[in-house]
Amino acid sequence: MEQTAWKVGELARRTGLTVRTLHHWEERGLIVPSRRTAAGHRLYDDRDVRRVYEVVALRELGLSLEAIAEVLAPDRDRLEGILSAHLTQVEARLVALRDLRTTLAALVAGLRNSTTPGPSDLMGLIDEVSKMTETFNNYFTDEQLAALEARRQELGEDTIRAAEREWPELIAAVQAEIDAGTDPSSPRARALAARWGELLESFHGGDPGLREGLYRMRDENADEVLSRGGPTDEQIDYVRRAGVTGV
Amino acid sequence: MEQTAWKVGELARRTGLTVRTLHHWEERGLIVPSRRTAAGHRLYDDRDVRRVYEVVALRELGLSLEAIAEVLAPDRDRLEGILSAHLTQVEARLVALRDLRTTLAALVAGLRNSTTPGPSDLMGLIDEVSKMTETFNNYFTDEQLAALEARRQELGEDTIRAAEREWPELIAAVQAEIDAGTDPSSPRARALAARWGELLESFHGGDPGLREGLYRMRDENADEVLSRGGPTDEQIDYVRRAGVTGV
DNA sequence: CTAGGAACTCACGTCGCGTGAGGTGCAAGC
DNA sequence: GCTTGCACCTCACGCGACGTGAGTTCCTAG
Numbered sequence: 369m370e371q372t373a374w375k376v377g378e379l380a381r382r383t384g385l386t387v388r389t390l391h392h393w394e395e396r397g398l399i400v401p402s403r404r405t406a407a408g409h410r411l412y413d414d415r416d417v418r419r420v421y422e423v424v425a426l427r428e429l430g431l432s433l434e435a436i437a438e439v440l441a442p443d444r445d446r447l448e449g450i451l452s453a454h455l456t457q458v459e460a461r462l463v464a465l466r467d468l469r470t471t472l473a474a475l476v477a478g479l480r481n482s483t484t485p486g487p488s489d490l491m492g493l494i495d496e497v498s499k500m501t502e503t504f505n506n507y508f509t510d511e512q513l514a515a516l517e518a519r520r521q522e523l524g525e526d527t528i529r530a531a532e533r534e535w536p537e538l539i540a541a542v543q544a545e546i547d548a549g550t551d552p553s554s555p556r557a558r559a560l561a562a563r564w565g566e567l568l569e570s571f572h573g574g575d576p577g578l579r580e581g582l583y584r585m586r587d588e589n590a591d592e593v594l595s596r597g598g599p600t601d602e603q604i605d606y607v608r609r610a611g612v613t614g615v
Numbered sequence: 616m617e618q619t620a621w622k623v624g625e626l627a628r629r630t631g632l633t634v635r636t637l638h639h640w641e642e643r644g645l646i647v648p649s650r651r652t653a654a655g656h657r658l659y660d661d662r663d664v665r666r667v668y669e670v671v672a673l674r675e676l677g678l679s680l681e682a683i684a685e686v687l688a689p690d691r692d693r694l695e696g697i698l699s700a701h702l703t704q705v706e707a708r709l710v711a712l713r714d715l716r717t718t719l720a721a722l723v724a725g726l727r728n729s730t731t732p733g734p735s736d737l738m739g740l741i742d743e744v745s746k747m748t749e750t751f752n753n754y755f756t757d758e759q760l761a762a763l764e765a766r767r768q769e770l771g772e773d774t775i776r777a778a779e780r781e782w783p784e785l786i787a788a789v790q791a792e793i794d795a796g797t798d799p800s801s802p803r804a805r806a807l808a809a810r811w812g813e814l815l816e817s818f819h820g821g822d823p824g825l826r827e828g829l830y831r832m833r834d835e836n837a838d839e840v841l842s843r844g845g846p847t848d849e850q851i852d853y854v855r856r857a858g859v860t861g862v
Numbered sequence: 863c864t865a866g867g868a869a870c871t872c873a874c875g876t877c878g879c880g881t882g883a884g885g886t887g888c889a890a891g892c
Numbered sequence: 893g894c895t896t897g898c899a900c901c902t903c904a905c906g907c908g909a910c911g912t913g914a915g916t917t918c919c920t921a922g
Contacts (some may be wrong), residue, residue, distance in 0.1 A: 375899080375900075376899085376900075377898095377900075386879085386880080387899090387900085388879065388880065388881080389878085389879065389880095391879095391901095391902095392878065392879055393878095393879095396878090405887090405900095407886075407887055407888085407900080407901085408886090408887090408900085408901060408902095409887080409899085409900055409901075410900085410901095418738070421738055422737060422738050425737070425738050425741040425742070426737075426741075429715065429718065429719060429722070429741070430715055430719075432877075432878090433877080433878070434877095439737075444737065447726065447737060448723065448726045448727065451719060451722055451723050451726065452723045454719065455716070455719040455720060455723055458712065458715060458716050458719060459716060461712060462709075462712050462713065462716055465705065465708060465709050465712060466709065468676065468677055468705060469702070469705050469706060469709055471676065472676060472677075472698060472701065472702040472705060473702060475676070475698055476695065476698050476699045476702055479694065479695040479698065480695065490669060490672075490673075490686070490691065490694060491665070491668055491669045491672050494672040494673075494676070495672070510768055511765050511768060511769045514761065514764055514765035514768055515762075515765050517761055517765075518758055518761035518762050518764075518765065521757055521758060521761055522758045622868080622869075623868090623869075624867095624868060624869075633910085633911080634868090634869085635909095635910065635911065635912085636909080636910065636911095638870095638871095638910095639909065639910055640909095643909090652869095652918090654869080654870085654917075654918055654919085655869085655870065655871095655917095655918090656868090656869055656870075656918075656919095657869085657870095679908075679909090680908080680909070681908090
């Protein structure tokens with residue numbers, strides 16, 4: 369009449385855990401089997417099994433074993449407090465990780481198509497990129513950054529990288545027309561200006577706030593932008609005269 | 616003529632690290648001071664100091680000491696590879712953490728204004744919430760979820776929580792009017808419908824995609840929604856007849 | 863010559879287990 | 893009864909990046 373007793377191996381298989389994990393949880397006082405055989409083999413009854421599943425669920429929420437022990441203690445009222453404390457901590461980590469991702473992505477991109485050949489002074493590069501992303505963040509609200517995030521996800525990494533690779537070419541082409549004295553209203557100049565506008569559009573997606581922030585950033589950090597291979601005032605002016613829409 | 620030699624304590628103060636950390640980095644082969652005094656005290660010269668700053672910078676990127684050692688090795692070409700590998704890993708963690716945050720937030724919200732009084736079966740609650748957020752994710756594209764994210768950040772947590780608390784009241788009020796036989800075109804009914812529309816609007820922000828996804832989700836999971844305190848078909852119909860804009 | 867601050871070298875603790883090592887329990891086949 | 897083989901048992905070390913003593917020696921100022 370009682371099938372309700374499992375040994376560790378069975379329990380481990382049924383729960384997808386390892387025997388060692390169950391031992392460890394017992395050491396920490398989380399799951400202590402209610403009985404043992406004469407030989408000392410652990411016997412788990414169905415209450416124990418339920419508890420195991422609870423621990424699994426809580427562990428998937430990222431709680432520490434200590435916190436889980438606290439939650440599973442007889443006074444379950446602590447659940448909400450612990451969870452919301454954990455949530456705040458997770459959110460902090462999330463923010464930090466997001467910033468880190470941005471910095472790393474900029475660094476990798478900077479290394480990949482770096483104008484400077486070899487980063488012999490890697491500290492300088494890192495500093496530079498960090499400062500740049502910091503500056504960048506200053507020109508957009510959190511909301512706009514989230515929108516940018518969404519756009520990036522939508523476009524896909526490859527598209528973005530392709531655009532980043534295209535900019536230097538486009539800038540060089542514009543400079544070539546300037547040097548050649550081509551009239552800004554010529555078809556060639558207009559084509560370049562059109563492409564220029566498209567690339568910008570692929571960044572801000574038509575959002576006026578983003579577009580304006582981008583312009584402000586360029587205007588107020590012209591030197592920085594220039595040293596990173598950005599366009600000169602002359603180039604921008606040329607494109608503006610060649611283009612139709614505001615650039 | 617040479618001030619260019621620091622002992623650990625000085626270096627630690629100047630870099631904001633601890634002495635123990637510098638010792639540890641030495642054990643791992645990262646920063647081995649180029650000289651020692653006769654008594655065995657470490658002496659760091661300026662090349663060592665530069666290296667320390669490099670390690671600091673790389674550590675801030677979240678690299679392991681092992682990876683840093685690899686990056687700092689004579690062949691610096693590995694930098695890009697290591698960083699981009701790290702980036703992929705960071706991105707994976709970011710995705711996981713985002714999901715976790717969503718689940719946790721839903722759980723905490725569910726506990727805070729839970730219709731069910733005490734979660735005696737916390738596993739059931741967790742399962743339920745996990746399943747719900749999973750379902751939720753099925754009705755929106757990644758892009759839409761990012762947009763939702765942006766909106767939430769914009770509104771602020773308090774506003775959202777207030778809205779969540781308001782829904783049950785509003786639904787109850789609507790039901791009261793139905794029970795009382797109030798005409799849907801009456802001012803009272805219209806006022807409720809207007810508020811209803813506002814709360815919905817605060818969710819989807821006017822985005823047609825979000826609005827449509829929300830409706831689809833409700834239609835296809837009516838039972839689920841109902842059991843979580845959502846509105847009945849009758850209530851929705853009443854509000855639709857009372858309101859002017861599509862609800 | 864002494865005080866005390868700074869330096870030194872072990873070495874254990876953290877967190878959640880993985881991974882042996884070395885020994886016992888138990889059912890089946892000989 | 894004896895072996896085989898598997899499941900179980902209890903230590904105990906290892907990971908990563910240090911924190912935190914503990915016990916000892918060096919150095920400088922009074």
